[in-house]
Amino acid sequence: MALHHTSPASSALTTGRHGRSAAVVLRRPMADCRSRFRVHAQKPARSPGAGAETETSSRSENAVLKAAWYGSELLGIAASFFRPSPSPEGGADGDVEGGAAGSLDRTGVVEAIKEDFARSYFVTGNLTLKAYEEDCEFADPAGSFRGLRRFKRNCTNFGSLLDKSNMKLTKWEDLEDKSIGHWRFSCVMSFPWRPILSATGYTEYYFDAESGKVRRHVENWNVPKMALLRQIFRPSRWIWEKR
Known part of the structure; x- marks a missing residue:
């Protein structure tokens, strides 16, 4: 007598309680396929060298910027020997009027800084010394x-390298431990190619809890560091028009 072999197709047509068992058996390979597909579809891992390249580039930019900063400081010091001594606006120690007499509380310090902005203290060095700690950072x-x-010397020397400048305080914020002054600045440097520097940014003034004076003065620029540096080497439109 011939034996009856059940084909895979016939098992799928089985009814009753055996049919439910067969349905489960037939669904398992589909789940396994989905699992294998998810494994192969995973996002490829990031190249391990990408982060190192970015870090190296950042270090190089910082090194160039720091070299330019120290170079400008030395250039300002050299230029100061050929510049006549300006007459001070206030006391003999170079402090501006209104800051020499007595100490200032925090309210007085804030008002003094706002007045210093009107004098473009970044490029003139005319700032209220009494508003800052001597070892201010x-x-x-x-x-x-x-x-x-x-800081005062560097500001004064930098100003000697400019033909004209414009600085404006655009916004002021008073917080618990600091104030933030937002500003806009532009200038024309006295180099032969007359470069124009233009930037916006903000300065954070951190106050000492006891004296109320500024203990940290932190400048932040709203333009990339290297973009600001490149402005120094770009001739102004005035030079091209002269040609």
């Missing part, structure tokens, strides 16, 4: 240092 994207007198 001054920082910007290029680096940082401590010392109020050094």
Whole structure:
């Protein structure tokens, strides 16, 4: 007698309680296929060298910017030897009027800084010294240092490299431990190619809890660091028109 062999197709047509068992058996391979598909469809891993390249590029930019910063400081010091000594607006120590007598509370410090903006203290060095701690930290994207007198000297020397400048305080914010002054700045440098620097940014003024004076002065620029540096080497439109 011939044996009856059940084909795979016939098992799919089985009815009753055996049919439910067969349906389960037939669905399992589909689930396995989906699992295998998900494994093969995973996003490829990021190249391990991409992060290292970005970090190296950032270090290189910081090194160039720092070299330019120290170079400008030395250039300003050299130029100061050929510049006549300006007459101070206030006391003999170079402090501006209104800051020499007595100490200032935080409210007085804030008002003094706002007045210093009107004098474009970034490029004139005319700032209220009494509003700052002597060992105040001054920082910007290029680096940082401590010392109020050094900051004043650098600002004054930088101003000697400019033909004209314009600085405006556009917004002021008072927070718990600091104030933020938002500004807009532009200038024409006295180099032969007359480059024009233009930027917006903000400065954070951190106050000492006891004295109320500024203990940290942190500049932030709203333009990329290298873009600002490249402006120094770009001739102004005035040069091209002269040609």
